[in-house]
Amino acid sequence: MSLGPGGAVLDEPGAQQVTETRPARKRRSGSRTTLGQGSALGLGIALTWFSLLVLIPLTALVVTAAGGGWAAYLETLSNDQTFAAIRLTVTQAAVVTAVNVVVGTIIAWILVRDSFWGKRALDVVIDVPFALPTIVAGLVLLSLYGPQSPIGVNWANSETAVLLALAFVTLPFVVRTVQPVLEELDHDVEEAAASLGASRATILRRIVLPSLAPAIAAGAALSFARAISEYGSLVLLSGNLPFRTEVVSVRVLSFIEGGNTAAAASLASVMLAIALLVIVALDLVQRRVASRG
Amino acid sequence: MVELSTPVKWLLRAVALGYVFMLVAWPVALIVQQTFADGLTTLSDTLADPYVANALRLTAVIAFWAVVINVVFGVTISILLVRFEFPGKRLLSALIDVPLSVSPVVVGLALLLVYNGRTGWFGPTLESLGYQVIFNGPGMIMATCFVALPLVIREVVPVLTEIGDDQEQAARSLGANARQTFLRITLPSIKWAVVYGLVLSLARSLGEFGAVKIVSGNFTGLTQTATLVVEQKYQNFEQEAAYATSFILAAASVLCIVVVSLLRPKESHS
Amino acid sequence: MSIEVRGVTKTFGDFVALDNVSVSLPRGQLTALLGPSGGGKSTLLRIIAGLDTADSGSIEIEGVDATRLPAQKRNVGFVFQHYAVFKHLTVARNVAFGLEIRKRSKREVAERVDELLSLVHLSQFAHRLPAQLSGGQRQRMALARALAVEPSVLLLDEPFGALDAKVRKELRDWLRRLHDEVHVTTVFVTHDQEEAMEVADEIVVINDGRIEQVGTPDQLYDEPANDFVMGFLGEVTTLGTVKIRPHDIAVSPTPGLAGAIRGTVDRMLRVGFEVRLNVHTDQGQDVTVRVTRAQARSLGLVEGSEVWLTPAPVGLHAVLVSSMAGATPVPPTP
Numbered sequence: 005m006s007l008g009p010g011g012a013v014l015d016e017p018g019a020q021q022v023t024e025t026r027p028a029r030k031r032r033s034g035s036r037t038t039l040g041q042g043s044a045l046g047l048g049i050a051l052t053w054f055s056l057l058v059l060i061p062l063t064a065l066v067v068t069a070a071g072g073g074w075a076a077y078l079e080t081l082s083n084d085q086t087f088a089a090i091r092l093t094v095t096q097a098a099v100v101t102a103v104n105v106v107v108g109t110i111i112a113w114i115l116v117r118d119s120f121w122g123k124r125a126l127d128v129v130i131d132v133p134f135a136l137p138t139i140v141a142g143l144v145l146l147s148l149y150g151p152q153s154p155i156g157v158n159w160a161n162s163e164t165a166v167l168l169a170l171a172f173v174t175l176p177f178v179v180r181t182v183q184p185v186l187e188e189l190d191h192d193v194e195e196a197a198a199s200l201g202a203s204r205a206t207i208l209r210r211i212v213l214p215s216l217a218p219a220i221a222a223g224a225a226l227s228f229a230r231a232i233s234e235y236g237s238l239v240l241l242s243g244n245l246p247f248r249t250e251v252v253s254v255r256v257l258s259f260i261e262g263g264n265t266a267a268a269a270s271l272a273s274v275m276l277a278i279a280l281l282v283i284v285a286l287d288l289v290q291r292r293v294a295s296r297g
Numbered sequence: 298m299v300e301l302s303t304p305v306k307w308l309l310r311a312v313a314l315g316y317v318f319m320l321v322a323w324p325v326a327l328i329v330q331q332t333f334a335d336g337l338t339t340l341s342d343t344l345a346d347p348y349v350a351n352a353l354r355l356t357a358v359i360a361f362w363a364v365v366i367n368v369v370f371g372v373t374i375s376i377l378l379v380r381f382e383f384p385g386k387r388l389l390s391a392l393i394d395v396p397l398s399v400s401p402v403v404v405g406l407a408l409l410l411v412y413n414g415r416t417g418w419f420g421p422t423l424e425s426l427g428y429q430v431i432f433n434g435p436g437m438i439m440a441t442c443f444v445a446l447p448l449v450i451r452e453v454v455p456v457l458t459e460i461g462d463d464q465e466q467a468a469r470s471l472g473a474n475a476r477q478t479f480l481r482i483t484l485p486s487i488k489w490a491v492v493y494g495l496v497l498s499l500a501r502s503l504g505e506f507g508a509v510k511i512v513s514g515n516f517t518g519l520t521q522t523a524t525l526v527v528e529q530k531y532q533n534f535e536q537e538a539a540y541a542t543s544f545i546l547a548a549a550s551v552l553c554i555v556v557v558s559l560l561r562p563k564e565s566h567s
Numbered sequence: 568m569s570i571e572v573r574g575v576t577k578t579f580g581d582f583v584a585l586d587n588v589s590v591s592l593p594r595g596q597l598t599a600l601l602g603p604s605g606g607g608k609s610t611l612l613r614i615i616a617g618l619d620t621a622d623s624g625s626i627e628i629e630g631v632d633a634t635r636l637p638a639q640k641r642n643v644g645f646v647f648q649h650y651a652v653f654k655h656l657t658v659a660r661n662v663a664f665g666l667e668i669r670k671r672s673k674r675e676v677a678e679r680v681d682e683l684l685s686l687v688h689l690s691q692f693a694h695r696l697p698a699q700l701s702g703g704q705r706q707r708m709a710l711a712r713a714l715a716v717e718p719s720v721l722l723l724d725e726p727f728g729a730l731d732a733k734v735r736k737e738l739r740d741w742l743r744r745l746h747d748e749v750h751v752t753t754v755f756v757t758h759d760q761e762e763a764m765e766v767a768d769e770i771v772v773i774n775d776g777r778i779e780q781v782g783t784p785d786q787l788y789d790e791p792a793n794d795f796v797m798g799f800l801g802e803v804t805t806l807g808t809v810k811i812r813p814h815d816i817a818v819s820p821t822p823g824l825a826g827a828i829r830g831t832v833d834r835m836l837r838v839g840f841e842v843r844l845n846v847h848t849d850q851g852q853d854v855t856v857r858v859t860r861a862q863a864r865s866l867g868l869v870e871g872s873e874v875w876l877t878p879a880p881v882g883l884h885a886v887l888v889s890s891m892a893g894a895t896p897v898p899p900t901p
Binding site for chain 2: 037038039040042043046047049050051053054057058059060061062064065068107110111113114117118120126127128129130131132133134135136137138139140143144145147148149154168171172175204226229230232233234235236239240252253256257260265268269272275276279280282283284286287
Binding site: 464468471474 | 616618637638639640641642644645647651653654665668669709712713716
């Protein structure tokens with residue numbers, strides 16, 4: 005048996021966890037790669053496809069939008085009809101998001117904490133807007149709220165129709181982000197609060213809601229992004245009336261159909277920016293939650 | 298655990314169920330009712346319409362290829378993101394989610410700018426080589442791939458993270474090479490996640506409208522998919538055909554999510 | 568020698584897990600890598616197995632340089648703390664995995680699996696899924712799986728760490744008996760000194776990425792190379808200027824021996840057959856002493872008794888390192 009001489013040792017209590025807690029994953033310094041030959045090839049192919057499909061087209065969009073310079077950009081966006089579309093879209097998206105925050109959280113609560121006949125069905129129905137083709141969603145809403153409505157309302161081609169369509173397609177977002185968090189919420193904490201004398205309202209306000217807040221925020225961000233970008237469900241339902249029910253994506257499409265690619269790209273780049281902003285915000289929220297443990 | 302008082306509980310139930318019923322359940326039920334108002338005649342008449350039949354066939358073909366591509370790409374990217382370290386990983390992981398929040402109209406426009414045959418960045422070159430992307434199948438497949446891109450990855454990544462790489466390391470220490478480890482150990486463990494991702498992608502692909510409308514050119518009988526037919530029929534006042542085609546699409550996509558929700562609980566037991 | 572580790576260094580970011588470690592492990596022995604959490608022992612084991620790669624240094628297994636060999640070519644058996652069972656395969660298929668990879672004939676695989684399952688007493692569970700087994704059974708299955716490929720060395724990473732105390736004890740005895748039967752060179756990682764002392768032929772104490780001492784359990788216990796090893800392998804108390812084990816202190820009711828230190832019994836605690844004393848000396852030291860119940864009774868010890876303490880002849884922390892066959896002395900840590 006032989007032993008080598010020991011050398012200098014850096015002892016850092018935080019890092020000690022690294023080797024022992026779980027043998028599987030080890031933290032490695034960020035810039036290093038652990039790719040082998042095969043996996044590097046896989047990454048290469050995957051990145052090429054991702055670039056051809058997503059990165060280059062989105063770059064082309066930004067380049068085209070920037071092509072006319074600031075003046076052209078501002079001119080497109082400040083056009084009365086375009087501006088009306090932006091205002092309508094943002095307002096309606098904000099309203100729908102607010103509705104989703106409240107109703108979505110309630111639905112998630114019901115699905116996790118309540119039990120009643122038909123709960124399983126409710127759980128499935130929540131996903132229908134995810135799966136249903138958007139054009140069909142529009143048609144579906146027309147059947148209840150359109151000219152032949154069995155309940156005697158006719159909201160087709162009105163601002164209410166825009167609201168309905170957006171509410172329909174964004175329904176699952178808050179529910180599906182809040183639900184898992186609510187399921188994993190530690191009941192002990194609520195019981196501890198109760199044992200310390202907190203009332204039900206206090207427990208909800210000070211224990212439950214703060215734990216749900218990041219999930220609600222994430223769901224709200226997703227639902228806002230989706231509402232801003234919605235197109236298919238509005239085509240048949242809203243009538244696309246300029247200054248009244250025309251949303252941004254419809255405006256982009258009419259620019260494209262009119263051959264005004266530059267204007268379409270300008271407006272589309274604004275939508276893209278909002279989408280990226282939402283993704284960055286989501287990433288930040290998720291990282292904050294992860295670091296909180 | 299907080300127990301709500303009975304009136305509050307009933308109020309919450311009423312709000313939740315009322316909202317979902319009025320917004321989703323009832324309208325969807327009406328579509329079914331309208332489709333079958335005359336028994337099966339509407340449905341069979343619609344299917345006999347060559348344009349509708351053709352559009353449904355085109356939708357199926359495009360969805361098939363988009364799903365195949367997205368599953369292969371999604372599984373590859375998921376494994377790379379979870380099991381390997383490389384520069385730019387965080388950026389890639391964030392960019393993967395972009396398609397989820399980008400408007401289909403923006404997707405269509407972006408693809409148009411790169412691949413259209415006259416003024417696109419790559420379009421003219423590809424066309425001189427004999428590949429037409431825009432107003433043709435490849436463009437429609439690409440648009441569909443784009444919008445459904447993250448769905449497989451979002452299902453597979455959490456499962457891969459959760460199972461850890463213990464089993465894969467054990468396989469390696471027992472002599473399995475990379476391919477054997479993937480086929481015998483990794484793939485069986487993520488099998489259900491891949492199936493969920495596949496089914497969700499399928500639903501999304503069958504229903505894509507905005508992006509496909511732009512890149513397809515919407516030529517009746519040629520590049521018109523089922524969702525585009527619905528729009529056209531409705532605008533041409535052929536409401537019954539629109540409802541019937543919608544019903545077929547809705548049935549397919551609802552079937553997808555029912556399959557997913559039936560599969561899901563089984564998984565959590567094993 | 569079965570495993571030769573030469574000058575292995577491994578860092579994770581700026582944390583040094585192993586610092587220029589060299590050790591050789593002889594064939595056929597059961598060796599424990601013992602040390603506190605985060606000391607680098609698991610990392611060393613994983614580097615031997617090829618599951619991690621060293622930043623520098625080399626590994627030789629059975630005379631073959633394995634430094635650049637991938638894990639699947641090293642022919643080592645590895646048992647993981649959390650079992651790493653293949654959840655989707657039955658117990659028998661788990662055990663058969665390595666043999667199937669090696670494309671052995673169906674009959675050979677079946678025979679070998681039967682043999683191993685009876686060796687680990689799991690024959691009746693062959694067709695169950697791992698989810699239906701207890702932790703101890705899963706770990707035995709993992710062991711059978713590792714042994715199936717007839718590895719040149721068997722490596723176990725905290726194999727009993729996730730099990731409860733009773734099962735742990737059983738499996739520990741069982742591992743010792745199994746090793747006596749199959750004689751494969753075995754290295755296991757543990758942070759439990761009792762486990763290492765009970766099971767291993769030889770113990771390598773690793774701390775802060777360095778090897779503190781190598782020796783048989785008795786050697787380490789009686790002749791620790793330094794304070795760390797002494798403290799890690801058993802309880803230590805200070806009497807006067809000497810570090811000593813609490814049961815190596817002689818207690819007397821009279822100032823018999825020269826240099827005896829006077830004190831009063833502060834507290835007495837009976838634990839099973841032994842009595843733990845806390846003695847407050849006249850110099851103001853608190854000394855822990857362990858005596859048997861019989862001794863305590865014959866000395867008439869009660870709380871408040873006056874006693875004289877002297878170090879018993881063995882266990883002194885004085886000249887320590889004796890050369891065992893082939894073992895090189897370790898410079899004591901400053």
